[in-house]
Amino acid sequence: MRSTFFQQPLEHQIEVEGETWDQGGVIKGKLRIRNMSSETVTVKTVQVILAHGLNKAIKDKGDVAWEVQEKLVTAQDISLPPGGDQTQEWSFILPTDCPITDKQGGLFLLFGGEEVLSKGGRLDLQIKLNPILQNFLQTFTTQFRFLEKYKKRKAELTEIKLIPPESREFPNLDYVYCYLRIHDGQLKVRYSFKMSGLGRTGEKMTVTKKKRELEQSIPPENYLLPGGFPNRACFRENINQALNIAKPEVIF
Known part of the structure; x- marks a missing residue:
């Protein structure tokens, strides 16, 4: 699976191996960040967060009370030249009792910069029973x-x-x-x-x-x-x- 988030002048693209996961399984992939501008850009933080969210709050596009399960900082204080990019690998080991996906909500991957919880990309995950x-x-x-x-x-x-x-x-x-x-x-x-x-x-x-x-x-x-x-x-x-x-x- 793949998802892209634009936050000028940066493009964040996450790739995830697989379509569904079991409780206790491993989710892994890559996160690429690209400088879309004609000037060198310094990026303070790039991170991926595994969090639980409710579908209603997400659909209403209000403030989502994310329940953060785990956080990974994949890069810090990097300099990207015009058109330059960097790719980092990441992985999460799901607990054997992590939330499953149901009608109310489920786990999401949030990715982006420092304000990823409020301004970042998101990708919903299909988590099944152990x-x-x-x-x-x-x-x-x-x-x-x-x-x-x-x-x-x-x-x-x-x-x-x-x-x-x-x-x-x-x-x-x-x-x-x-x-x-x-x-x-x-x-x-x-x-x-x-x-x-x-x-x-x-x-x-x-x-x-x-x-x-x-x-x-x-x-x-x-x-x-x-x-x-x-x-x-x-x-x-x-x-x-x-x-x-x-x-x-x-x-x-």
Whole structure:
């Protein structure tokens, strides 16, 4: 991917290797700065910033409250002759729990000079769920037949809303929020089950709502097989353990 930003008399052009990236992956590329004038120009700072932004603020073209994830100064105090240019390589290692791209926003590359946060080029990035978490989620949807409604960022977590299958196993379960994260090597899972039932208020039967929650922390020696492959048997065991709290004690 490529994007160009003009700030007279300079042209900044960023090139990025790839189109999509996973949490925990590496984003890298080159940034070229060119003097478009007929005079020598001194450039104080050239930088690339990895930041999270909300689409609405960007679309409204107001002040964007960027959440800076990482910053790289690629050049300082350089002199460019007329028509001269310099190219620097850069790279960012994405954290395993960095924000994914969702409908609300995502990660951007901001590039330019000292005022890059307010006056600079920008390139939006497509960040997907970590492959291990993708496998965990696939186990939920294929082995247990839950339907994924959406994925979105929730602080340092990724929130997934799942709808249960129509079966006698989950007659009272409306849906479950599953919050996923890999942090310090640990696979963190928090389940929030939203359930309905019948209760009595005086002589009337009413629908009652309740919530049940469970947290799990799975070490890498459990969720990874030799060679770094995901252990789906481990995923099934942990998901099944969590789902037990959403099942009725007696199934008719």
